[in-house]
Amino acid sequence: MRPLPFQYVFTFYHTKSTTSHAPTLLSDTVPDIAAFYKIYNNFPFSSLAAKDGVHFFRAGVKPLWEDEENLEGGCWTVKVRKEDGRSLRTWEELCLMVLGGELQSVVAKERDHILGMSYSPRLYYAHISIWTKQGDNRRSIEVLQRTIVERLSPELRPTSELEYYFKKHSEHEGWEEVTRQVREQGQSKAEQHEGNVVISINEEQETMPP
Numbered sequence: 001m002r003p004l005p006f007q008y009v010f011t012f013y014h015t016k017s018t019t020s021h022a023p024t025l026l027s028d029t030v031p032d033i034a035a036f037y038k039i040y041n042n043f044p045f046s047s048l049a050a051k052d053g054v055h056f057f058r059a060g061v062k063p064l065w066e067d068e069e070n071l072e073g074g075c076w077t078v079k080v081r082k083e084d085g086r087s088l089r090t091w092e093e094l095c096l097m098v099l100g101g102e103l104q105s106v107v108a109k110e111r112d113h114i115l116g117m118s119y120s121p122r123l124y125y126a127h128i129s130i131w132t133k134q135g136d137n138r139r140s141i142e143v144l145q146r147t148i149v150e151r152l153s154p155e156l157r158p159t160s161e162l163e164y165y166f167k168k169h170s171e172h173e174g175w176e177e178v179t180r181q182v183r184e185q186g187q188s189k190a191e192q193h194e195g196n197v198v199i200s201i202n203e204e205q206e207t208m209p210p
Contacts, residue, residue: 057116074135135168
């Protein structure tokens with residue numbers, strides 16, 4: 001018997017802090033719980049280098065600030081100690097909440113969307129982030145935060161508000177430069193497209209019979 005599909009198909013990415021290259025796509029389809037656990041049980045999460053990251057995102061969305069779906073969004077992030085596998089158990093539980101649609105059903109009432117999630121280790125902690133589409137939607141942020149804290153296993157719940165926070169992508173250093181480059185590239189492509197349209201029209205006119 002096949003497992004029930006997730007509400008959304010997800011993809012699985014890997015990013016490295018030492019390179020500026022685009023995220024590496026490791027799996028282009030994570031459609032159900034069986035596909036998730038195939039990745040979770042086989043990927044060496046505990047061997048990730050500091051500040052590298054892995055990401056589950058809705059198909060069609062990349063784990064980048066400058067992705068069109070992410071431009072106005074932000075991240076709810078929790079810092080979890082890595083000792084005794086605590087961070088990976090928290091990651092697993094949050095993955096099930098996100099991929100299974102549990103958190104989406106909560107923020108949907110506030111007309112928001114969960115677009116993906118990330119896991120990135122540091123020296124003693126791991127940062128686990130949940131990406132939302134609307135960084136200014138305070139009601140969505142509040143209900144998301146409350147739901148996560150309430151539904152994590154008791155031993156995994158943050159014990160202090162200092163352990164978690166929400167931050168808009170636009171509040172990060174470097175965001176302006178990254179998005180400026182994207183806007184310029186988009187404008188350049190649009191101008192190039194307009195030029196190609198003009199050329200195509202001219203060519204069509206030249207081939208028309210007198």
